[in-house]
Amino acid sequence: MTEFQYRCSLCGRTYGRDGVRYLCPDCGRGYSPGMPLRGVLEAEFDYRGIARRFRRSRPDWDLFSPVEREHYPDYPAGGTPFSPAPRLGERLGWPRLWIKNDGLNPSGSLKDRASFLVVAEAARLNEKTLVAASTGNAASSLAAVCAAAGRRAVIFVPQSTPRAKLVQMLVCGARVVPVCGSYDDAFRLSLEYTRRHGGLNRNTAYHPLTIEGKKTAGLEIFAQNGLRVPDAILVPVGDGVIISGVYKAFHDLRAAGLCERLPRLVAVQADSSAAIHDYIVGGNFRPAPSPVTIADSISVSVPSNPDLARRAVLESGGFSLTVSDERIMQAQALLAGQAGIFAEPAAAAAAAALLSDEARQRLDPGWQIVLLVTGHGLKDVEAPLSRLRIPEAVPADFADLPAETEEA
Ligand SMILES: *Cc1c(COP(=O)(O)O)cnc(C)c1O
Numbered sequence: 001m002t003e004f005q006y007r008c009s010l011c012g013r014t015y016g017r018d019g020v021r022y023l024c025p026d027c028g029r030g031y032s033p034g035m036p037l038r039g040v041l042e043a044e045f046d047y048r049g050i051a052r053r054f055r056r057s058r059p060d061w062d063l064f065s066p067v068e069r070e071h072y073p074d075y076p077a078g079g080t081p082f083s084p085a086p087r088l089g090e091r092l093g094w095p096r097l098w099i100k101n102d103g104l105n106p107s108g109s110l111k112d113r114a115s116f117l118v119v120a121e122a123a124r125l126n127e128k129t130l131v132a133a134s135t136g137n138a139a140s141s142l143a144a145v146c147a148a149a150g151r152r153a154v155i156f157v158p159q160s161t162p163r164a165k166l167v168q169m170l171v172c173g174a175r176v177v178p179v180c181g182s183y184d185d186a187f188r189l190s191l192e193y194t195r196r197h198g199g200l201n202r203n204t205a206y207h208p209l210t211i212e213g214k215k216t217a218g219l220e221i222f223a224q225n226g227l228r229v230p231d232a233i234l235v236p237v238g239d240g241v242i243i244s245g246v247y248k249a250f251h252d253l254r255a256a257g258l259c260e261r262l263p264r265l266v267a268v269q270a271d272s273s274a275a276i277h278d279y280i281v282g283g284n285f286r287p288a289p290s291p292v293t294i295a296d297s298i299s300v301s302v303p304s305n306p307d308l309a310r311r312a313v314l315e316s317g318g319f320s321l322t323v324s325d326e327r328i329m330q331a332q333a334l335l336a337g338q339a340g341i342f343a344e345p346a347a348a349a350a351a352a353a354l355l356s357d358e359a360r361q362r363l364d365p366g367w368q369i370v371l372l373v374t375g376h377g378l379k380d381v382e383a384p385l386s387r388l389r390i391p392e393a394v395p396a397d398f399a400d401l402p403a404e405t406e407e408a
């Protein structure tokens with residue numbers, strides 16, 4: 001842990017750690033549900049202090065954490081594999097392709113990193129209940145971390161959330177409230193809930209430590225890459241908080257003098273759920289009118305964090321693009337078939353970007369490219385099943401095995 005203050009990303013005002021909880025009190029007054037958040041706070045550390053204490057020979061990554069270790073829940077979030085995927089890379093045209101597989105977090109998605117840190121903050125503040133709205137993964141993750149930490153999770157999800165994610169929440173003992181409506185409706189209800197009943201709200205970007213939690217994915221990439229910055233990182237984007245967290249990792253590393261440049265951050269959205277992409281490209285924010293996509297985890301009409309996501313892409317020299325559901329499912333099959341990694345559709349969207357002309361034009365084949373795989377494929381088996389056929393059962397007698405199923 002290192003000393004920090006919060007700085008409003010809109011007006012620049014600073015606040016002490018305990019002077020504020022969610023949005024900038026000034027700018028947040030202008031926020032109402034149905035629009036992007038206003039006055040999202042960023043943690044600003046004592047970077048000189050980090051630079052003084054950090055040892056390259058024995059890195060202490062806790063220096064970049066805004067919560068003391070004593071408050072951490074007993075839940076092993078993060079520490080996921082980072083490994084080359086040469087077979088997939090050759091196939092796609094980027095031989096130096098690497099995968100950071102965050103589908104291997106305990107609850108099966110990168111969201112564990114944010115839940116972990118907000119639950120640590122709840123322990124520090126002695127808050128017994130955590131509240132969240134989610135398309136699914138943030139909620140299943142919060143349910144799991146709360147179970148390990150002995151806290152209560154109250155969760156609002158759209159009715160359409162994949163069943164496996166709902167089962168995860170329920171089996172971990174969360175109070176689950178499916179909402180007849182979209183993720184945006186669930187978000188509004190969860191804010192209303194904390195306003196009336198208290199508890200700590202974990203909504204993405206609304207609680208500033210969600211960005212800090214997701215930051216650890218970027219810190220790990222840097223650490224596992226031998227304290228080197230990759231050339232580009234592809235990130236699937238819904239609310240725009242994961243990409244802001246990855247940006248924050250390299251921003252903090254640079255501020256502490258540990259690296260000189262940022263990796264180019266490539267934001268990948270689904271064709272129909274492209275509010276952040278449109279904002280990056282056109283400069284004007286407009287909600288996505290009908291964000292219907294097979295990639296449920298990145299389906300959002302009004303993303304909460306478009307400004308920081310846009311800055312992450314532009315300041316890092318990256319770009320944004322959108323992919324069709326068809327491409328996403330093709331990429332899911334490629335990731336599984338060429339790298340053995342089964343990713344949920346939203347996570348496969350990052351790989352789908354590598355099938356596009358934009359990627360071929362803008363990403364040099366000599367670069368080290370990192371795919372951030374954000375969620376596990378077992379969270380939604382219905383999606384790939386629409387393209388697969390489970391073979392008919394055969395009689396339990398070797399002599400009757402059809403010839404074409406015999407292995408060479
Ligand atoms: C939440 C999520 C995303 C998108 O993250 P944002 O912070 O909303 O942009 C991508 N993939 C998966 C699997 C997710 O759960």
Ligand SMILES: [Zn+2]
Binds near residue numbers: 028
């Ligand atoms: Zn402000």
